Amino acid sequence: MEGENTATNTPTPAKANRSNVLIAIIVFGIIVGSSTYLALVNYTDLIAKPKREGDIDPITEILLMKQNRAKTGTEQTEADSGATDTSSSIDFDAEAAALDTTLDEIDDNNLAESTLADIDADL
């Protein structure tokens, strides 16, 4: 009788393996889940969330700063490999047009030799 009871209570190796895998999956899930949760909480609380009412969140603030730099012509864009963007401060078309406009305002023919013809006619 003693021998039969001992044989019935001992767990088989296959059952023990399934339990270990289950425990490992649960522990892994807890670690991944808690890490993701902490990452999300830190991002929203410490970086993205405005600290006080009326504050601009950091991402919006960075975007606004970039826009302002572009307006003053000092932003170095990624697209032009670090070249200075000055298009907003130098208008090449306006410069060329201003030269033409100024020249159009004066008439060189007013300085022609023929302007003295009436004096010749008097003599």
Added chain:
Amino acid sequence: MKKSSYYILATWGIALVVTLLNFDLSLAANQARQQNRFADKCTQAQERVTTRLNNHNTIYDKHHNAYNNLITRLETFITKAKAAGYDTAKLEQDVAELKTKVEKFVADNNQYAQTLTQLQTGTCNQGETTFRDSLTQARTQVKAMHEGAQTIRAFIRETIKTGIAVIRAQTPAQNAN
């Protein structure tokens, strides 16, 4: 010789003297008439010179102001372009050349204005030849001004504008001041 012959010779002599005297008087009168006629014409011409001088000063001021404005604008452009990292050396040379051309235009104007002033005030009493010579000189000087203005125009349209286009095509340097 008979006495009557002396009378005839004396009469001819007197006639010759009177004729020569008349001729001389006629020449002098003719010269005086010509001088009076030129004086009248010269006075009329001087009135026109006065009008021309006033008109010219207005025209010159307009040209000179326009050139100065262009130079100032170009210098401002060069400063901005240089600060943005563009190479403006060639345009700076061109603007310096433009300044030289404008300086010549100013010098030509000063000479022309001086000649017109002489015509306006003094040369009538120095005779027609002097007046005409001064007028010829004025014509040469205003011709130089006209050519100078045309040269400046062509230089701005062809050289300066091309210089701006060349700068536009550049990729500005990163280490701009």
